[in-house]
Amino acid sequence: MNAAGIRQKIAFTILGLITLLVVAPIVLIIYYVISRGWSAMSWEFLTAAPRNGMKEGGIFPAIVGTVLLIVGTMLFSLPVGILSAVYLVEYAKDNLFTRLIKLSVVNLSGIPSIVYGLFGFTLFVVFLGFGTSILAGSLTLAIMSLPVIITATKEALEAVPMTYREISLSLGATRWQTVRYCVLPYAIPGILTGTVLSLSRAAGETAPILFTVAAFYLPRLPRSVFDQVMALPYHLYVISTQVPNMPAKLSFATGLVLIGLVCLMNLVSIVLRAHYRKKKQW
């Protein structure tokens, strides 16, 4: 082997090791959570309400709560996020005002989640009078998710070649038809990736739901969007820090369910992405 070949081999080995370094913590965390929590996992744990000071029973209300919050977040943040990104990329003129908007979108994603929580509490819970409720929590999480969704959608739209828009317009399509038929179908995989990323983050956040929706202990299921719910991340926080003599395996099992939920969302997005890559249907 010549010198260049050897150097290449060394470089690839180093790169490979670094990659391993990145993957290792993830694998370790998942392994640790599974090994500590798996013994508490059971059908009852997934489908029953907590009992006996939350030391027994299951976490069903918290699972339902988190799923409802994800759905609520999605309902608000997807249309608003995607449409505003479409507007910014496809329609808005490049002037000081739109540049300011773009800049603030980027900066919004750097705001700590507890600040979103306080904002949501002030605006939705108190000012708009929604009370601590699914509605207030979903809206707060949606606002927190927007920057990532907008940025991801923007990037996905910008990655669609200009020529697609040119052909479409040159054939007499309007701007909206061009977006609808020639841009969005090609951007959907990228939009999905960013969306699921931000929804996964929303699913695991404690701070934004702390004052806006999360219930400490509420075994019955919600009846309307103005009800409070339990949610997995907050429940995890509560049983890990607020309940004395809590068996640790219950905390880890709760964490495992949360991880499983996020993985499930990612799986769905992978399937959808593959589907759109194949079809790109109009």
Add this chain to the structure above:
Amino acid sequence: MAALKTRISIENLNMFYGDFHALKDVCLQVPQNNVTALIGPSGCGKSTLLRCVNRMNDLIDGVRTEGRIIIDDQNIFSPETDVVLLRKKVGMVFQRPNVFDQSILNNLRFGLRIHRQMRSKSETMELIQKSLEDVGLWDILKDKLHHNARQLSLEQQQRLCIARVLILLPEVILLDEPCSSLDPIATMRIEELLRVLRERYTLVIVTHNMQQAARASDYTGFMYMGQLIEFGLTQGIFTAPCKELTENYITGHFG
């Protein structure tokens, strides 16, 4: 030659990209049912002029246009002009054969769909067949309409792009260096196609290939630095140009 009818009348056209004066006082009468070639060194404004005719330059920020382009007694720059209808009437074929990453069928259906001309299935198929026949692809592709258009050869893709324009029943077709990514044999065949199409359409082709202009066009305009230097019968331009600049260009002294 029979009485020549003007299809597109370009009158004192000036165009600016911001401060850059890209077209300077261009006047040009494009004759109907002929192939008009625009030649000139790279950067002289051929594409810019072509893209004025279907108002594709509208898409670029900071573009300013002065003067008029008259098609069917109407100035296309006037506020009453419906750009959608203009672009349907004046189709465009680009340099790169840019088919959509979709089936051949979807590529052709796209225009019908956006213009809400999806009629019955059989009528649509008839239009598709007709447009593919016009570009000489029907026999090859009739059993492969569901294949992805990207799988075709570059020449076939460019023909498909032409068919995609033809299906909308345009009257003028603008072609911006349509052969520049094709090999010489494919180029010759596309040129043949243009000669056939000119019976029914008015064609304007931009090319930096002088042989192509000489072979495929009836009229030629020579552009230089944003100006139309000379315009006339192709034969005249290539055998006895009036301007020294034109002569220098076609004899290969610059460009």
